[in-house]
Amino acid sequence: MTRQDYEKRFRTYPEVMTIMEFCAMLGVGDTYARKLLRKNLVEHFIIRNTYYIPKAKVVDFMLSPNYILVLNRFRRDVK
Helix, strand or coil, X not given: CCHHHHHXXXXXXXXXXXXXXXXXXXXXXXXXXXXXXXXXXXXXXXXXXXXXXXXXXXXXXXXXXXXXXXXXXXXXHHC
């Protein structure tokens, strides 16, 4: 998929998301999403112990080679 495809697909999401919106966007659970953020695979910022993730950075992550590796590992862990 291209950047435009992802941007069109996720146009209903806010420009800066909370962890729950991030989970919904990637289709993963809270714990796994937090692991991705703690490993700094997706750029984010924290204000008063709350994660905020820019939508553009999520799209950047989804376009990176890391996304395929993470997705494959997640699917393997779920089975």
